[in-house]
Amino acid sequence: MAESKAPDSTRRSEKSRRAIYAAALSLVGEAGYAKTTIEGIAARAGVGKQTIYRWWPSKAAVLLEAFLDLAEQAAEAADGDYEIPDTGDLAADLKGVLRATVDELNDQGFEAPLRALAAEGIVDARIGAQYVEKLLEPQAALYVRRLRAAQESGAVRDDIDPRTAMELLTGPLVHRWLLRTLPLTHAYADALVDYALNGLAPRH
Template sequence: MAETKTPDASRRSERSRRAIFDAALALVAEVGYTRTTIEGIAARAGVGKQTIYRWWPSKAAVLLDAFLDLAEQAAQGETEIPDTGDLEADLKLVLRATVDEMNSPAYDGPARALAAETVVSPELGAQFVERLLEPQLELYVRRLRAAQDAGQVRTDVDPRVALELFTGPLAHRWMMRTLPLTHDYADKIVEYALYGIAPRRG
């Protein structure tokens, strides 16, 4: 008599979780956040809606986890800003990659939906900052501190404040949608932040 294997519940759960993430991101991109529902996500993922409610309390929570998973996939295991010894080149590389990510339809819809939802949901906003934003900002802090140790940045500069010179303009232009996000723009942000806009002396 052939031996039958017990179904792997953890593998089945992971497949369902992945299908839910894919469905949530796809629906937000296709119909927008307000028209995305738990029922729609469940139908798209091929699961019962109670499966979703067992893991998440709301569609916003589903989208946050799906977006975090998307960000992890995009990072492809890279957990630090490169340190080649050339701070300008390293920051330009990272900001160009950020521009590409922000311009991606896979990123844009879910990111805008989460940004809007965090305004009306303090709890979601706190999770967004703790789980996604702060870990990303900490990468800049560590890279700028390494640059300080190498004598490339003044020792009196606060890296946590300085990083906003690089990330803030990108976020502002992305939110406003009035001007394009380009690699040239990213390069100029790095140059202006590192060297200032006043005339250089001698």
């Protein structure tokens, strides 16, 4: 008689984890963060509530990990580690990445969980710190590396702080997205790059 194999607990746990990620993201998109509960996530994922509490301390922690996984999958779909291209044309490279950011922020699959995490990070210092460390800082580093390369090639002044320059590019984009005051468009992304690189003072 063939010996039966014991269930693979690692595979079972990974399947449950994936189901929880999907449930958290879909519920936040459908019902909003405030109406999303651990119980609701567990029910949709087909797991027990205690399974979630064994792995995460709160729904915010679940959502953060689910969103980071979503971002990682997007990066893998784009052939691995993402870097801002260096074609030799700094303005074109920056416009390309900001346009892609506009598309992402306008994508409902990203927008709802990202808004929830941004809001929760303000009231929950621990989630806020993780949000910055795991999501915002790696993205900021992409800009810093590209701007430093531009300094080395002479396209940007040596005395420019790349981190501050990055904030000039991305800060207004996030501000408009958070407040929903005006549409987030490719034209707006292009204008941010032009203003940041060319300045506001009259040219002589």
